[in-house]
Amino acid sequence: MLEVRVARRIGTLDLAIDLSLDRETVLVAGPNGSGKSTLLRLLLGVLRPDAGRIAVDGTVLFEERRLAYVPQDYALFPHLDVLGNAMFGLSGLDRRERVRRATAWLDRLGAGHLLRRSPSALSGGERQRVALARALVRTPRALLLDEPFASLDPIARHKLRASLSGWLREWRLPALIVSHDPADAVLADRVAVVERGRIVQQGTLDELRGAPASDFVAGLSGTVQAMPERAP
Amino acid sequence: MGRLLRCIALVVALSPPARAAGPRELVVFAASSLREAFEGLGARFEREHPGTKLTLALAGSQDLRTQIEHGAPADVFAAADWTHMRALVTAGLAGPPRTFARNEPVLVVPRDNPAGLRSLGDLPRAKRIVIGAPEVPIGAYTLRILDAASRRYGTGFRSSVEARVVSRELNVRQVLSKVSLGEADAAVVYRTDARSAGQAVEIISIPPELNVVAEYPVAVVQRTNQPALAREFVDLLLSPQGQEALVQAGFQPGKTE
C-alpha cells in the first residue's frame, strides 16, 4: 500500500497531492508543468515536501526508500554489465545467491540471454527489461515508472506495454506510472489526472471519458464533444 | 582494494630512510663561495669523525640567515660577511662568531673578453654587467668598491656602471655562471670563485687601495642538536690544517686573536 499525502511549493507550482494505491496500478497523467515530475521527485526523496508524508505499508519514508524506480531513460549503470546492474541492489548475500536471484528475475522478464552484455549494446526494449529486473530484484513494496515507453519505437512500445500489463497484474504491487500517453491507461486500474499541482480527476478511463473535468482530461480520454460551459 | 594496498606499499618503499637509527648528521650552512673549500673540509671532517654525515647547504648568506631565522635545521653557519652573522647573533640565534677566512673581490670577464676590459676603470665600457644583489655579501662589497672607484674615476662612475647592470644575482656563483656562460661581459666575484671557473673566465685584479677585504665569520647555531660536533667543525676551520686547506683553495687565513 502506497500512501502519498504531500504539499510542496516550487517555482510557480503549488503542489498538493493526496493519493493512495493498494495493490493497483495508477496512471498519473497531466500536461507539461502540471507537477508530475515534481511528484516523482518527492516520492524519490530528491525533493523534500513542505508538509505531509509518504508511507509504504505504513512505514513513513525518510532516507530508506523501498520504492523501485525506473526512470525515463532507464539509467542502467554504464560501467556494469547486465548482470552487474541487476545485482546492484542486492547486498549482504553471498555472491552465488546474488547471481541466482538476479538471473532469475532477468529470465522472468525475458532478458536472461543478455547477462554479459554492456548496457550500450542493448535495444530500448531490452534496457527496459533489465531496468525493471534491477528494480524488482529487491522485492520492493511499490513501483515507480517514469514515462516507461517514451524512448521506444511504436512496435517495441506495443510489445512491452503488453508484457508490462501482464506483469503488473501478476505482481499486484502498488505501481505509479507517470505518463502523458493515454495509450498507457491500459496498464492501469485507475487514472489520476494532475493539473497545476492538483489531482483534478481520478477514475477509470471510461469514467473520465464520461464526465471529463477539464479540457486535458477530455483530450486524454478521447472525448470528442464540446465541454459544457462552467461557471468561473 | 588490492591495488590500493600495492600503491601504499610502493610509497612506503620509496620513502627516505628513517633518521633515528642512521649516522649522526651535521648540517652546515655556508656561503656559496665556500663550495669547493667546504666540500674538501667536509670530506675530511667525515673521515676524522666516523659515523658522521656532513650535509652542506650553499646559498647566498642572506638566504641562509633568513632560513635560520625561520627555523631551518642548521648546526653551523659560515657567512661571507659580518652583516648577516651580526643579525643572527643579536637575535640570539648563533653563538660567538670567529673570522676563519678572508677573500678578495676581483673583476672577471669571459675568456674572450668581448668588451676588451683591462682594468676596473674600463668597467663602464662593458655592455652587460652582472653583480650580486645588495643584500648578498658580494653585492654589498661591489657597491663599496664602486663608491671607492668613483673617488678616483669620477663621481659618475658608479652610476654609469649600474646603468649597465642587467642582473643582480642572489649568490656569487650565480654571478659567476653568467660570466662563464658568456651571458655577461663583466662581473665582480671573489678570487676563489674565479679560480674555480678555470679557463672559462679571465681575472682582472682590483687595485688594493680601492678594494675591500671580505671577512668570513663562522658560528655555531644556537638551536643545534649537535653542539659538540658543531664546535668541532668550527675548530677544524680554525685549526692549522683547516687554515691550510682554505689557503689552498685561494682564501686568505682568518686572523686569530
Added chain:
Amino acid sequence: MRLPRANAWGAAQACASALLAGFLLVPVAALVLTLRWAEFRDGLRNPLLLPALRLSLFTTSSSLFLVVVLGSLLAWRIARNPGRASRWMETITQLPAVIPPAVAGVGLLLAFGRRGLFGGWLAAHGIAPAFTTPAVVMAEAFVSAPFFVQAAIAAFRRVDENLLVVARTLGASPFRTFLRVGLPLAAPGLVAGGAMSWARSLGEFGATLLFAGNLTGRTQTLPLAVYTAMESDLRAAQALALVMVAVAFALLFVLRRMAPGGVLPAAEARGA
C-alpha cells in the same frame, strides 16, 4: 585558381602554428641537442641526482595521495551540492592556481613557519614543519591541488544524476553510491586530473624553495637540484633536466592512453 583570401588564411594558420609549436619545442630540443652522450653520463653521476630523484618521487606520491583522497571527497561534495557554500569552496580551491608559487611559499612560511600564525602553537607541540620533508609535501600539495580538484568537480558533475538516484533507490548508502557509481563513472576525468596534479607538483620550485629550503636529501627536489647544479656544473644540470624531461614525456604518453580526449579537463571526453 584559389581565392586570395583563402590562401592568406591558410598561410596565417601555417605561420602561427609553426611559430608557436616551434617556440614550445626549441628549448626542449636545445636541452637534448647541446649535450654530448659522455657529458650526459657524467652528469648522471652527479651526487645530487639520486637523492633528488628519490625525494621527488616520495614527496610527489605523498602529495598526490593527499590531494586525491581529500580532493575527491571535496569535489564530490561540491559537484553534488550546488549552492553558495559549494561555490565559495570551489573558488577557494582555485586560488593556488592563480597565486604565484613564490607567493605561496611566503604564505606557507607566514602560516606555519616559526614566526608564523600557527608557528607558536605548533612549536609548543614539538612540530616545526618549515624546512623539512613534510614541508615539501605541503608546498606541492598546495600548488597542485587545484588541478586535481577542478578536474574532479567537472568529472563528478558529468555523472548523470538519475544514476545516483536509482542507486539510492536500490538501497545503496550515500557512501556506496559514491564509491560504486560516482567514482567509477568519473574515473577517466579523475585520472587525468591526478596526472596534471602530479606533473605540477613534480615541477614545483618557488614555494618549495622558500618554505622547505634546499637541503640535499631532505628538501632538494629534482627542480631544485637542477637549479643548484647550474651554479657549479652546467652539464650536470642539463643531465638532470633531461631526466625530468624524460619523466614528463613518459607521463604525457601514459595520459594520452588513458584520457584520449586530451589532457586538460575542458577537453575531457564524455564518460560512457
